[in-house]
Amino acid sequence: MKGKVIASSDLGSIHILNITAQEFTVTNDKGDFVVPAKLNDTILISSIQYIPQNIVITETTLKLQYLTINLEDRVNELDEVVVGKILTGDLLLDIGNSDAKRDINFYDVGIPGYVGKPKTQKERKLYEADAGKTFVILPLFVGINIHKILNKISGRTKKLKSAVKLEEQVTCMNKVKSEFSNMLFADYEIEEHLKTDFFYYVAEDPKFEILCKADNDFEMYEFLLQKLYMDETENIELKD
Structure with missing residues (x-):
């Protein structure tokens, strides 16, 4: 049985299956095909981009020895969906509607923290070497910052x-x-x-x-x- 598939595009490699006889072929680039068939055989035309069709071979079809098949595009329509929050373009309003949460800082947990300019590695080392007072005088107590004194004596602080x-x-x-x-x-x-x-x-x-x-x-x-x-x-x- 010869035939031709008519479709919007991509006429090549459309599956032509004789389900009854278990015979199989595909169309060429022009949509033409040839498949073995006899009376009452069922022919399935199938392709992922088109709606499949079943055609039963009748006496009239046998006499013509030719099938012309019009395929319709398969259209998958999805319901409208909204992913996440709808943005309005107003930055302050969109931030307020956001589910995002800010990072926890030291204020949240009730501890003191540094809010100045972040120190470089060398500045942190200097702070560690020279931080605090050399002497702390309290009633009945005199504290000495040995770490700071040793860093000065060794020249580390100056360096x-x-x-x-x-x-x-x-x-x-x-x-x-x-x-x-x-x-x-x-x-x-x-x-x-x-x-x-x-x-x-x-x-x-x-x-x-x-x-x-x-x-x-x-x-x-x-x-x-x-x-x-x-x-x-x-x-x-x-x-x-």
Whole structure:
């Protein structure tokens, strides 16, 4: 029995099964097929994207020796669902409607906690080495902070203070380099490592640390320009 499947798309590889005779074939890319069949055999046309059809071979079909089969698309419709909360676009309102819970902090459990700027590793080491008073005088009692005294005597406290200061200096230098490098060297064609050398040089100036703490971009930029053009003037005078 020859035949042709007509469908919206994907005509190839549609299953054509003669359930009665247990014969099987698939359509080609144009939807054509050939399958063994005789009177009263049941032909099943099946594909995942189309609604399946059962066709019984009649005498009329046998005389024609040809089947034309129109398939309908299989459409799976789902009921409307809402996943989670509906968002309105109002941030404060959406946060209020959220089921999310904030993390527990030290206030929730009734203990004191640090609320300042998080310390770096070097700052934590310095705090651990130099925290607290050297002497604590109470009625009938004098407390001595041996840990703090030993750190000072051994030079550990001084070393840690220098490390913290250097870390702050490098952090500020990198920030300044990132913000002002392009403006400062816009008219210069120099290699990147020379730009970095300039900022290391500038960071050695005592005024640099003061300006870092002031956090004034305008004053910092003026200072960098002075250092840059002052160096140029000095180099010219040396050459002359």
